[in-house]
Amino acid sequence: MGYKNEKLAEEKVFKDPVHRYIHVRDKVVWDVIGTREFQRLRRIRQLGTTYLVFHGAEHSRFQHSLGVYEIVRRIVDDGFSGRPEWDEDERLITLLAALLHDLGHGPFSHAFENVFDLDHENFTQAIILGDTEVNAVLRQVSSEFPQKVADVIGKTYPDKLVVSLISSQIDADRMDYLQRDAYYTGVSYGHFDMERILRVMRPSEEQAVVKSSGMHAVEDYIMSRYQMYWQVYFHPVSRSAEVILTKILHRAKKLYETGYIFNQHPVHFQSFFDRTFLLEDYIALDEGVMTTYFQMWTKEKDPILADLSSRFINRRLFQYVEFNPATEYTKTGELSALFEQAGIDPDYYLVVDSSSDLPYDFYRPGEENERLPIFLEMPTGELREISRSSDIVDSISGKRRTDHKLYFPEDLLEKGKDENPLYRQILHMLRG
Amino acid sequence: MQEHAKIVQFISLAEEVTGRKKLQKMIYIAKKMHFPFAEKFELHMYGPYSEELTLRVEELCEMGFLNEQFVDKGAYVQYKYNVSEEGGRFLQTAPEAADRLDGFIGMMQVKSSRFLELVSTLLYFDHLSKEEQIEKVHIVKNKLKFSEQEMDDAFDFIYQLEQQAIPTA
Numbered sequence: 193m194g195y196k197n198e199k200l201a202e203e204k205v206f207k208d209p210v211h212r213y214i215h216v217r218d219k220v221v222w223d224v225i226g227t228r229e230f231q232r233l234r235r236i237r238q239l240g241t242t243y244l245v246f247h248g249a250e251h252s253r254f255q256h257s258l259g260v261y262e263i264v265r266r267i268v269d270d271g272f273s274g275r276p277e278w279d280e281d282e283r284l285i286t287l288l289a290a291l292l293h294d295l296g297h298g299p300f301s302h303a304f305e306n307v308f309d310l311d312h313e314n315f316t317q318a319i320i321l322g323d324t325e326v327n328a329v330l331r332q333v334s335s336e337f338p339q340k341v342a343d344v345i346g347k348t349y350p351d352k353l354v355v356s357l358i359s360s361q362i363d364a365d366r367m368d369y370l371q372r373d374a375y376y377t378g379v380s381y382g383h384f385d386m387e388r389i390l391r392v393m394r395p396s397e398e399q400a401v402v403k404s405s406g407m408h409a410v411e412d413y414i415m416s417r418y419q420m421y422w423q424v425y426f427h428p429v430s431r432s433a434e435v436i437l438t439k440i441l442h443r444a445k446k447l448y449e450t451g452y453i454f455n456q457h458p459v460h461f462q463s464f465f466d467r468t469f470l471l472e473d474y475i476a477l478d479e480g481v482m483t484t485y486f487q488m489w490t491k492e493k494d495p496i497l498a499d500l501s502s503r504f505i506n507r508r509l510f511q512y513v514e515f516n517p518a519t520e521y522t523k524t525g526e527l528s529a530l531f532e533q534a535g536i537d538p539d540y541y542l543v544v545d546s547s548s549d550l551p552y553d554f555y556r557p558g559e560e561n562e563r564l565p566i567f568l569e570m571p572t573g574e575l576r577e578i579s580r581s582s583d584i585v586d587s588i589s590g591k592r593r594t595d596h597k598l599y600f601p602e603d604l605l606e607k608g609k610d611e612n613p614l615y616r617q618i619l620h621m622l623r624g
Numbered sequence: 625m626q627e628h629a630k631i632v633q634f635i636s637l638a639e640e641v642t643g644r645k646k647l648q649k650m651i652y653i654a655k656k657m658h659f660p661f662a663e664k665f666e667l668h669m670y671g672p673y674s675e676e677l678t679l680r681v682e683e684l685c686e687m688g689f690l691n692e693q694f695v696d697k698g699a700y701v702q703y704k705y706n707v708s709e710e711g712g713r714f715l716q717t718a719p720e721a722a723d724r725l726d727g728f729i730g731m732m733q734v735k736s737s738r739f740l741e742l743v744s745t746l747l748y749f750d751h752l753s754k755e756e757q758i759e760k761v762h763i764v765k766n767k768l769k770f771s772e773q774e775m776d777d778a779f780d781f782i783y784q785l786e787q788q789a790i791p792t793a
Contacts, residue, residue, distance in 0.1 A: 348760055349763075518686070518688050548680040
């Protein structure tokens with residue numbers, strides 16, 4: 193028996209608040225979990241800055257990755273096993289792809305990637321294929337195994353059904369994060385009957401589909417996705433923290449580029465500022481490292497970097513007003529000019545945030561078939577896109593709802609408005 | 625609103641873009657040629673696709689800066705985009721378009737969606753050798769059955785685009 197089929201002498205379980213237990217029998221899965229690159233995910237929060245609004249949201253990408261693995265394990269071992277459409281040889285690849293799908297996420301990854309023009313998916317591939325502990329474990333299965341796992345995550349694997357379990361509109365990734373994020377934020381939406389979905393999920397040639405009798409469970413899932421999007425992921429205060437975090441990184445980068453001497457040289461960021469980073473530099477970063485810098489930067493000489501860092505560390509976030517770009521797009525230009533006159537740099541203190549800036553989405557049926565929709569398997573065997581059968585899904589999918597907010601440091605303006613009439617003018621303009 | 629302005633600018637230079645898929649592929653190709661678009665793309669059913677771009681276009685339609693028309697093609701709905709009068713006024717507040725973008729758009733505009741899908745998918749795998757790129761396209765696009773001639777044309781087109789591209793630092 194080779195390493196590929198090697199089982200642990202006794203099943204290992206992780207206690208988990210969402211799935212109760214996460215079961216591991218495969219030696220390779222256990223060994224991958226023990227690698228330094230996978231353990232690093234313990235130090236990266238699943239929801240980035242959301243903990244500043246929902247204080248329970250301290251859960252990590254480590255927990256989520258195990259959760260996605262467990263859902264996929266149940267689908268393939270309990271649901272698909274023995275069915276003619278399912279190839280048992282794909283089992284281990286599918287499990288490893290589920291476990292490793294978020295391996296390349298960095299600290300506060302959305303903001304970090306935006307500022308440094310990076311993509312965590314490339315780092316996922318690089319860690320799986322590079323000179324890493326994860327790669328060494330996967331290579332024990334076979335020399336091609338790391339590439340196959342990377343191909344599933346990169347959506348270039350020939351078996352589309354395998355890809356769809358990790359990445360589709362009803363995949364294990366979304367099923368885990370919706371429930372996990374709901375649990376840790378403490379909100380009542382986000383829950384749905386996953387047990388029922390797993391029972392009615394069926395393998396097909398191109399993707400996993402759902403028996404039509406399971407339509408109501410999928411409706412529940414789509415509603416959860418919709419509500420979590422607007423209530424948690426696009427929470428305006430959480431977005432404020434994200435705006436400040438992004439601006440801290442922009443400011444530090446700008447200072448570095450202009451030769452500013454930091455009190456504490458940003459060793460961990462230097463290669464990203466220079467764009468000379470190696471994979472090892474990326475792996476060395478986590479949220480502990482980043483928040484340590486933010487803490488130190490509160491004492492920097494540069495007043496903008498010090499202020500923004502202090503705002504983030506001490507949760508003195510920007511205030512926001514609703515912003516309608518259709519009628520107010522000239523307003524930002526006027527406000528920027530006023531900010532400059534008042535000595536406040538608008539590049540850092542006046543920010544428009546739009547729903548398109550958010551790395552989450554809600555269900556769409558797939559216009560021009562761009563995105564593979566959720567299909568119901570009808571009793572006749574016909575596959576039908578769910579919004580064509582469900583009035584509930586039809587009513588919320590593909591309907592536009594966009595949102596824009598204008599963020600600004602209200603506390604600063606309020607404090608100085610008696611001495612500086614421009615501050616008062618800005619406040620008046622912002623409040624309409 | 626700078627990223628929104630770039631999309632309006634792009635569609636303004638194209639005058640009209642027919643098909644969401646075509647718009648996605650054109651912007652992806654422009655980005656690969658180093659035009660500064662911020663949207664992130666992932667591989668989807670029809671090649672590189674950006675959810676951010678989809679949302680941004682929706683926002684622009686809702687703002688009234690883009691006109692959207694759709695035509696029922698039976699199996700699917702096809703969308704057409706052009707810049708509205710208000711969108712034109714919005715553009716006057718935005719920075720100038722990147723040099724050479726106009727010519728680039730002209731080169732892509734005359735090509736079919738299918739061809740741009742092939743070009744964008746080849747570009748998605750441009751870190752691989754030519755043989756590996758072709759192999760990947762055949763794996764992820766097995767149903768489209770691209771011919772050898774189409775592959776050759778696509779590589780020629782990429783070469784032409786690269787001659788016009790913004791040089792990297």
